[in-house]
Amino acid sequence: MKNSIIIVLSFFCFLTFPGLKAQDSLLLVPNDIPQAIYQEEEPDTLLTLGEEDLKHLPDLRTALQQLNKPYTKPKKITASLQKFLEGDKLEMSEEALYWINKMYDRSNEFDAFTTFRDTIIVNPLFMPIMFRGDYLPKDLTFFHPDSLMPGFKPQPLYRPDTTFLASVRRNRNRERSAHDYVEQNYPERFRYSVYDLPNDTIRTRIIRKHIAGENLLPVINEADFSDEAAPAKFIPERRYWTSSFENTIQFSQNYISPNWNGGGNSNFNIIDRQFFKYDYNKDKIQVTNELELKLNVNTLPDKADSVHSYKVNDNLIRFRTLFGYKAFEKWFYTLDVSFSTQIVKNYDVNSDRLLAAFLAPMTFNSGLGMKYQLTKEIPKVMHRNVTFDVNIAPLSFNYMYSRYDDANMDLARHGFKQKENYESLPEGENQYEHVLRQLGSKIEANLTFNINRNVTWTSRFYYFTDYHRITGEWENTLNLQISRFFSTRIYLHLRYDDGVDKLDEFDRYIQVNELLSFGFNYKW
Numbered sequence: 001m002k003n004s005i006i007i008v009l010s011f012f013c014f015l016t017f018p019g020l021k022a023q024d025s026l027l028l029v030p031n032d033i034p035q036a037i038y039q040e041e042e043p044d045t046l047l048t049l050g051e052e053d054l055k056h057l058p059d060l061r062t063a064l065q066q067l068n069k070p071y072t073k074p075k076k077i078t079a080s081l082q083k084f085l086e087g088d089k090l091e092m093s094e095e096a097l098y099w100i101n102k103m104y105d106r107s108n109e110f111d112a113f114t115t116f117r118d119t120i121i122v123n124p125l126f127m128p129i130m131f132r133g134d135y136l137p138k139d140l141t142f143f144h145p146d147s148l149m150p151g152f153k154p155q156p157l158y159r160p161d162t163t164f165l166a167s168v169r170r171n172r173n174r175e176r177s178a179h180d181y182v183e184q185n186y187p188e189r190f191r192y193s194v195y196d197l198p199n200d201t202i203r204t205r206i207i208r209k210h211i212a213g214e215n216l217l218p219v220i221n222e223a224d225f226s227d228e229a230a231p232a233k234f235i236p237e238r239r240y241w242t243s244s245f246e247n248t249i250q251f252s253q254n255y256i257s258p259n260w261n262g263g264g265n266s267n268f269n270i271i272d273r274q275f276f277k278y279d280y281n282k283d284k285i286q287v288t289n290e291l292e293l294k295l296n297v298n299t300l301p302d303k304a305d306s307v308h309s310y311k312v313n314d315n316l317i318r319f320r321t322l323f324g325y326k327a328f329e330k331w332f333y334t335l336d337v338s339f340s341t342q343i344v345k346n347y348d349v350n351s352d353r354l355l356a357a358f359l360a361p362m363t364f365n366s367g368l369g370m371k372y373q374l375t376k377e378i379p380k381v382m383h384r385n386v387t388f389d390v391n392i393a394p395l396s397f398n399y400m401y402s403r404y405d406d407a408n409m410d411l412a413r414h415g416f417k418q419k420e421n422y423e424s425l426p427e428g429e430n431q432y433e434h435v436l437r438q439l440g441s442k443i444e445a446n447l448t449f450n451i452n453r454n455v456t457w458t459s460r461f462y463y464f465t466d467y468h469r470i471t472g473e474w475e476n477t478l479n480l481q482i483s484r485f486f487s488t489r490i491y492l493h494l495r496y497d498d499g500v501d502k503l504d505e506f507d508r509y510i511q512v513n514e515l516l517s518f519g520f521n522y523k524w
Helices: 002-016 051-055 060-067 079-086 094-103 163-185
Strands: 241-254 267-282 285-299 310-328 331-341 354-356 362-377 385-401 435-450 455-465 470-481 486-497 510-523
Touching: 241 486, 267 510, 310 362, 331 385, 362 435
Parallel strands: none
Antiparallel strands: 241 267, 241 510, 267 285, 285 310, 310 331, 331 362, 362 385, 385 435, 435 455, 455 470, 470 486, 486 510
């Protein structure tokens, strides 16, 4: 070992001092080692090195680099290089693990439509007997089970039904007793044991993805879109005219045979209502156009009316135009024009006396005033909103005219004034005027309350006075939409007119028209 150290040091010195000749011998001796041990008989040259000189000796790698010039130092392994050498380790997602577990789940081998009726449950007594290896009994105890129980045990408030569990427990005891009997008396019958059963199980292993180092390609967002032109802004064309329409046709039919034990009469009713609205709204100008047609006809039995076979309960055609100019916020200056008349002729019961007909009478009304309009959405309930407007006309003109003015026309029920010389009129001439002019004030309000998507309450209020006579109407309609084309309607129309004489059988100025119907209803 010592000779090897001397040879290595000699080789380093030879590389360090190239001026030495090959025939010259060199001996390196450290200071702390006696020279007599390493001194040869006749050394050519003796060189003594200290600790500082040993530090300047080149290492083996430097000597090899000088001998082999193409040799270079290995590069340091960076994080990117390490990532390239190791590669990415994949890691499965939770969804993939879920499907793998579901695939290897033994319960999925049965079809989703498989029931217990399709499954054969085998009793262990009829299967090959198997040695279990449990020598000790299941109920082996070294103390009494009740010794640890408290002295007082409260009774439970509810006792569950354990009869099913008791039967299952009895079956298990029978199976265990049969197995123990074979085990004690016929052990040669055992051909299998629990250790012979296959125990191969498929267990999932989480595969994690280990990313070494940072991303090789960093993403630098230096995009500049300041010079790019923005897409053209789409501005839809504004619609100044809007329209809406509602159609209601409802029927009621009842047939009663002549020999019906309770009596009665067959009848047929038809209710028809058409409502069309066409509005204009631009800047400060509003124009509202409404057209309404109503007709309610029912058949009459011969006993009730021997002259006519049908009766008209309600018939009306009404047209209204409201021109408004916005004053401030929700108020508008308005000019209101309305026209209404009857549609078909209507006669009194068991008589040819005419009660109403087309243009008999007709009513024309116009007025100047202001209108307040409100539209409010209720966000807490879907499809619930309220639309309300009221028009107040302090200056209003009302004109009534009837194209029938003979004695067969009942003009008194419509509020026409009685002629001054009605007592001296000849027979066959009507005692009432067929023209009426009134100057006064008018209030008209409309309310539409959408309670929800299928229930709507519509109300209309009308009030006119010439400061001698008051005429008022209040219409209420509750529409219960069953489907898109069918609905149930509850209609109540109250009318007040103190210019009409009271009847003996109904001593009131107020008039009532109520209707409950079911049928076709469509609107857009």
